Amino acid sequence: MTDIILEAQQLRKAFGGLVAVNDVGLQVERGSMHSIIGPNGAGKTTLFNLLSGNLRPTSGRLLYNGRDITNLPLHKRAHVGIGRSFQITNVFNNLTVYENVRLAAQALDGASMVVFTRYDRFSSYEAKALEAIETVGLRGLENVPATVLPHGNKRKLELAIILASDPELLLLDEPTAGMATEQVPELMQTISDIRAIGNKTIMLVEHNMSVVMSVSSKITVMNYGAVLAEGTPEEIAANVTVQSAYLGDLYGDFDEMSKGH
Ligand SMILES: Nc1ncnc2c1ncn2[C@@H]1O[C@H](COP(=O)(O)OP(=O)(O)OP(=O)(O)O)[C@@H](O)[C@H]1O
Ligand SMILES: [Mg+2]
Structure with missing residues (x-):
């Protein structure tokens, strides 16, 4: 049986008429590096805000270590990990x-x-x-x-x-943003070390596809607030829907990488 640290069920966030997170279901395995990718405005940061308690969902449920934390306020989330x-x-x-x-x-x-x-x-x-x-x-x-x-x-x-x-679970929103390309591998190594040494679970939002493909145990692809696909890096790279939907256009390096698989 897989050990799920965090589970989102039909998680939704609407800002007026705009549905930023559209009934997202997600299971995050303990100890994994679980990346969320998708184009600008796909709802990645809003999803993290829901998971961290910075925002309250419009509807849906959030379970942490099996406990319902949907209505747990922000300052208490840090205490649960x-x-x-x-x-x-x-x-x-x-x-x-x-x-x-x-x-x-x-x-x-x-x-x-x-x-x-x-x-x-x-x-x-x-x-x-x-x-x-x-x-x-x-x-x-x-x-x-x-x-x-x-x-x-x-x-x-x-x-x-x-x-x-x-924390047991770290939510990292674009940790490499604004960094010089040559500094990225070192920071990613630090993040991998944190996960391995500290036995942590890490959720990562990241635009750099080669980083995502090399470090993730699982990838969830979001588009217009919804989950478009989920799988291992190999499965995502091979996923025709993901490719034709946008990845090939969005990320220049994606085509080359997926040819490797
Ligand atoms: N507080 C807010 N009020 C109104 N609309 C918002 C708010 N926060 C986000 N949005 C909208 O929700 C959508 C999703 O935004 P979000 O920041 O979650 O996207 P993202 O995937 O993190 O994008 P990026 O890759 O650019 O960081 C966007 O259309 C954004 O304009
Ligand atoms: Mg964002």
């Missing part, structure tokens, strides 16, 4: 790398920690923050203000910020 990044960089520029990550580690603290002494509590934030910084490969840059980080390192910092809250 869902962490997310945004399509736009989300870092406090005037704080250092360490301060940014440490704040994130501390932000999740709740009543559960009151049994610890002050010292225990602070050292546990510190340990979590340093571990996250280490995992993303920013060791040595702890005291650098975020504002002076090059774009690639800022994206790593965002990953560390998410990791500091120790």
Whole structure:
């Protein structure tokens, strides 16, 4: 039996007359790298906003580890284990790398920690923050203000910020956006490491098809808010509907890649 960490059932989000997410059904396997692809405006970010609790669905259900979280508010989702990044960089520029990550580690603290002494509590934030910084490969840059980080390192910092809250499931919306092409493999390696070392489940929105094809265990293709296709990278590359619908036109590198299969 497959182990499903997150399941969306008939998930829908309408903005007035525009149906941005159209009755999407989705099962995300624990430990997988599950990518969502599709053209601009397909509803990928809106779907992530529904999964993270930033938006409430118009209808449908969302199950996390079998529990109905459809109406669970945003601040509680982080506590159940869902962490997310945004399509736009989300870092406090005037704080250092360490301060940014440490704040994130501390932000999740709740009543559960009151049994610890002050010292225990602070050292546990510190340990979590340093571990996250280490995992993303920013060791040595702890005291650098975020504002002076090059774009690639800022994206790593965002990953560390998410990791500091120790999520089981990470929602990454275009983590390579705006990065120089030569920096992309390193960031993707970091993301793969996070998944492997930390035993995490990762959902990824990504426009770079060669990245998607090489890292994903499963791919869901969205078009006009709905699921157009779902499968392994090989199945998606071979899917005639997906190809003729838009992938061949949308992604220049797609034709060449699918010839390899
Ligand atoms: N808050 C909002 N209010 C009204 N319409 C919205 C809102 N957010 C998104 N939309 C619309 O919903 C549709 C889906 O947008 P969404 O941002 O989810 O697409 P996307 O797949 O993430 O696109 P991209 O690849 O450009 O990031 C678009 O038509 C968009 O204009
Ligand atoms: Mg988007």
